[in-house]
Amino acid sequence: MKFTLHPHQTRALDMLRSSLGSGKRRPMVQAPTGFGKTLLAASIVEGARAKGNRVLFTVPSISLVDQTVGRFYEQGIHCVGVMQGQHPLTDGTQPVQVASIQTLMRRKLPKADLVVIDEAHQWFQFVGEWMADGDWRRVPFIGLSATPWTKGLGKHYDDLLVAARIGELIDGGFLSPFKVFAPSHPDLSKVRTVAGDYHEGQLSDVMRQPTLVADVVSTWLRLGEERPTLCFAVDRAHARKLANEFEAAGVPCGYVDANTPGDERTRMGQRLAEGQLRVICNVGCLTTGVDWDVRCIILARPTKSEMLFTQIIGRGLRTAEGKDHCLILDHSDTTLRLGFVTDIHHKNLDLGKHQTGGGASAEKEPPKPKECPSCSYLKPAGVHQCPSCGFMPERQSPIEEKAGELVQLNGRRAKKAEATPEEKQAFYSMALAYQRAHGKSEKFAVAKYKAKFGVWPRGLNSTLIEPDEAFLRALRADQIRWAKKQEKLKREVRHAA
Ligand SMILES: [Zn+2]
The missing domain is CATH 3.40.50.300 (P-loop containing nucleotide triphosphate hydrolases)
Structure with missing residues (x-):
C-alpha cells in the first residue's frame, strides 16, 4: 500500500x-x-x-x-x-x-x-x-x-x-468545530410535506417574506464577522432575493445554482477567498464539488431531511488555516428540529418501512438543542448556562421543575412550591390564634409549624391572625388522619392482646 x-x-x-x-x-x-x-x-x-x-x-x-x-x-x-x-x-x-x-x-x-x-x-x-x-x-x-x-x-x-x-472527526482535528445560532423562526405550519420534505414552492413563499430576508442580512452583519459565507436558499427566486438584499446592504454577494458553469463557479470561489465577495447565495450546489474555504453557513432553507441538512452543514466543516470554528446561522429551525449534525446517527440502513420495528426511521431521536433566550445560540441538551454569552435563564421554579420530572418518572403528585416568609408568618400567626381560641397547649402552634415546614419557627413575631378556610381545612385533614391512626393503633393493640 x-x-x-x-x-x-x-x-x-x-x-x-x-x-x-x-x-x-x-x-x-x-x-x-x-x-x-x-x-x-x-x-x-x-x-x-x-x-x-x-x-x-x-x-x-x-x-x-x-x-x-x-x-x-x-x-x-x-x-x-x-x-x-x-x-x-x-x-x-x-x-x-x-x-x-x-x-x-x-x-x-x-x-x-x-x-x-x-x-x-x-x-x-x-x-x-x-x-x-x-x-x-x-x-x-x-x-x-x-x-x-x-x-x-x-x-x-x-x-x-x-x-x-462527524463528532469523532471534529475531535480528531479532521473537521472544524461549529457554533450554531438560531436568529429567526419561520412559521412553517402551513407548508405541506411532499416526499418527506417541505413543498418547495410553499417553502419559498414563506422564506421570501421581507422580514425573514432582512433578518438573514442583519444577523450576518451583526454576527458574521465578515467571514467567507455560503448561504443556502430554497429556490432560485429566494437565492436571488437574498443576494439582492446583501448587495443593497453593501455586502458584495455572489449567486450560484446548478446551471452556473464550472469555470464561473471556480472564479466565484476565488473571489470569495480573496474577500471580493463576502457571501455566496446558492441553490442545490452540494454534489457539484464546491470545495471553498467557507467559515460561515447561512441556512435559510428549512428541511426535514437529515441527509440534506448534514450535507449543507458539511460544506462549512472543512478545516483551514486560522479557522477555529464554523459559524452557522440557522434561520430555518432545522437544528432545533433535527438536532446537531454531530448527534444524527443511524445504526442500520433504512428498510423502507413506515412502521417502527427496524430501519433507520425507527431509531432513537437525537437529543435536541435549546436556544439561549438572550443571544439565540443553540446550547446542547442539558446545558443551562449559555456557553456563548454566559446568560443563565431563570428557572421557573426549581422545586416545581424537579417535581414536574418526578410526576413524569413516578406518576406522583408534584410537591408544592416553597412558601414565602410572609406565608410562613401568616401560617404561624393563624396557628397561634387557633391555639388561644381552642385552649390548645403552648406547643400547638410550634408543632404545627414544624410539621408543615420541617423547621422550627425562628425570627417570627407572635401577632394573631384569624385562621382562614385553607388553614382550617388542612387542620381538619390532620385531625382525621390522626384519628384514623389512633383507631388503627387501637385495633393492633387489641389483636396483639
Ligand atoms: Zn447566549
Whole structure:
C-alpha cells in the first residue's frame, strides 16, 4: 500500500474486509465530509488491482466524472478509463473504469470484479436492478456515502459500516468545530410535506417574506464577522432575493445554482477567498464539488431531511488555516428540529418501512438543542448556562421543575412550591390564634409549624391572625388522619392482646 492512511481510514478498510469476508456482498461505508473518502476509494481500488481485479467506479452525475478521475490521478492511479461520450480518456482496456450512472443506463455494462457506487445515498432504481441481475449478484458492490440514510437503502445494501462519525472527526482535528445560532423562526405550519420534505414552492413563499430576508442580512452583519459565507436558499427566486438584499446592504454577494458553469463557479470561489465577495447565495450546489474555504453557513432553507441538512452543514466543516470554528446561522429551525449534525446517527440502513420495528426511521431521536433566550445560540441538551454569552435563564421554579420530572418518572403528585416568609408568618400567626381560641397547649402552634415546614419557627413575631378556610381545612385533614391512626393503633393493640 503506497498511501499513508489515517486510523479511521484503516478502520474503514478493515470493516470492509471483514464484512466481505463474512459473506456480505453489498456493504455501505458511511464516511462523513472530511473523512478523506478519496483516499479510501483509492485504497479500495488499489487493493482490488493488487489481486488483478477490474473495478467499475460509478458517480451519480456526469459532472463528477472528471473530478473523480483527477483525484485518482493525484493518488497515482493512472490505469483509468472513462466511459462518457467522446472523453479523451476513453479506453475500455484499462482495469479501472469510471462512469456516471446516466451513461451506464444507456450502455452495455463493462465486465468488473468490483463495483463502487459513490454518493450512494442518491438512489437509482437502475442500480437496484443491476445489483439483482444474473452474474452481477456475485460481484461485490461497495456503496460510499456521507449520509447513507435514504429510505429503502437497506433493501439493496446488506451492511452499514459507520467508519467514523462527524463528532469523532471534529475531535480528531479532521473537521472544524461549529457554533450554531438560531436568529429567526419561520412559521412553517402551513407548508405541506411532499416526499418527506417541505413543498418547495410553499417553502419559498414563506422564506421570501421581507422580514425573514432582512433578518438573514442583519444577523450576518451583526454576527458574521465578515467571514467567507455560503448561504443556502430554497429556490432560485429566494437565492436571488437574498443576494439582492446583501448587495443593497453593501455586502458584495455572489449567486450560484446548478446551471452556473464550472469555470464561473471556480472564479466565484476565488473571489470569495480573496474577500471580493463576502457571501455566496446558492441553490442545490452540494454534489457539484464546491470545495471553498467557507467559515460561515447561512441556512435559510428549512428541511426535514437529515441527509440534506448534514450535507449543507458539511460544506462549512472543512478545516483551514486560522479557522477555529464554523459559524452557522440557522434561520430555518432545522437544528432545533433535527438536532446537531454531530448527534444524527443511524445504526442500520433504512428498510423502507413506515412502521417502527427496524430501519433507520425507527431509531432513537437525537437529543435536541435549546436556544439561549438572550443571544439565540443553540446550547446542547442539558446545558443551562449559555456557553456563548454566559446568560443563565431563570428557572421557573426549581422545586416545581424537579417535581414536574418526578410526576413524569413516578406518576406522583408534584410537591408544592416553597412558601414565602410572609406565608410562613401568616401560617404561624393563624396557628397561634387557633391555639388561644381552642385552649390548645403552648406547643400547638410550634408543632404545627414544624410539621408543615420541617423547621422550627425562628425570627417570627407572635401577632394573631384569624385562621382562614385553607388553614382550617388542612387542620381538619390532620385531625382525621390522626384519628384514623389512633383507631388503627387501637385495633393492633387489641389483636396483639
Ligand atoms: Zn447566549
